[in-house]
Amino acid sequence: MPLHQTMNATVNTEKNATIFALQGRLDSNSAPQFERELTDYLNTPAGHLVFDCHDLDYISSAGLRVILNIAKAYSACPFRFVACALQDHVLEVFEISGFDSFITIEGSVDECLTQLTTP
Amino acid sequence: MHCSLRIASQLSELKSLAEQLDVLADKWSLPKKCQAEINLILDELVTNIIEHGAAQGEWIDIALVREGQLLTMTISDDGPAFDISSCPIPDTTLPLAKRCCGGLGIHLVRKLTDSHHYHRIGGKNIVTLTKTLPKEGS
Numbered sequence: 387m388p389l390h391q392t393m394n395a396t397v398n399t400e401k402n403a404t405i406f407a408l409q410g411r412l413d414s415n416s417a418p419q420f421e422r423e424l425t426d427y428l429n430t431p432a433g434h435l436v437f438d439c440h441d442l443d444y445i446s447s448a449g450l451r452v453i454l455n456i457a458k459a460y461s462a463c464p465f466r467f468v469a470c471a472l473q474d475h476v477l478e479v480f481e482i483s484g485f486d487s488f489i490t491i492e493g494s495v496d497e498c499l500t501q502l503t504t505p
Numbered sequence: 506m507h508c509s510l511r512i513a514s515q516l517s518e519l520k521s522l523a524e525q526l527d528v529l530a531d532k533w534s535l536p537k538k539c540q541a542e543i544n545l546i547l548d549e550l551v552t553n554i555i556e557h558g559a560a561q562g563e564w565i566d567i568a569l570v571r572e573g574q575l576l577t578m579t580i581s582d583d584g585p586a587f588d589i590s591s592c593p594i595p596d597t598t599l600p601l602a603k604r605c606c607g608g609l610g611i612h613l614v615r616k617l618t619d620s621h622h623y624h625r626i627g628g629k630n631i632v633t634l635t636k637t638l639p640k641e642g643s
Binding site for chain 2 (some may be wrong): 392411446456457478482483484487
């Protein structure tokens with residue numbers, strides 16, 4: 387991981403969802419690279435998407451921009467985008483920005499999967 | 506208590522800013538949430554300066570002064586004049602389809618601080634912000 391790369395995402399597939407486990411800091415350094423990794427999901431969502439934020443230590447407005455783009459992409463397709471396990475201060479940033487009004491936020495990955503398998 | 510930081514105006518310096526705040530949070534016994542808020546305030550302002558103003562290689566100076574529970578933060582740079590008070594406040598209640606991200610960084614800064622003042626002195630932008638810190642143990 388180069389010095390300036392401050393965030394890592396591990397991708398897993400479970401049931402009908404792709405789960406991104408985010409780790410580290412999503413700021414103006416790491417957001418452009420993360421957005422590139424999400425290109426396929428932004429352009430052609432092909433299943434549900436879960437962001438597991440348990441190990442996401444930090445988010446700035448640059449990170450919120452990526453989250454907003456994902457939320458918009460998934461609002462226009464048959465699949466859903468859900469975030470879970472946000473640390474207190476990350477949740478606070480979502481709330482101040484009003485993102486909790488249009489993004490479903492769950493406590494854990496299991497709760498997300500239950501949500502997504504319930505019609 | 507006083508702490509001065511100087512970073513070069515490039516985005517990779519955000520990592521150095523975070524590391525310096527780690528040290529400060531230890532020294533001042535700041536709770537994790539409070540540290541993250543201070544980091545966010547400074548990150549948004551520094552990112553703004555870099556993306557909208559200062560040339561690569563110029564310096565951004567940050568001073569943090571703590572008197573009891575009052576934290577005063579001063580950020581100064583040599584870039585073009587930019588007053589954060591002049592930024593329009595984004596409407597965070599709009600539905601998803603109408604939301605855009607413009608102004609969100611400065612909105613976060615305003616929400617997480619008690620006051621902010623802008624001055625242009627001697628070709629420098631000087632932003633002074635205050636924030637009340639939580640009492641230890643709370």
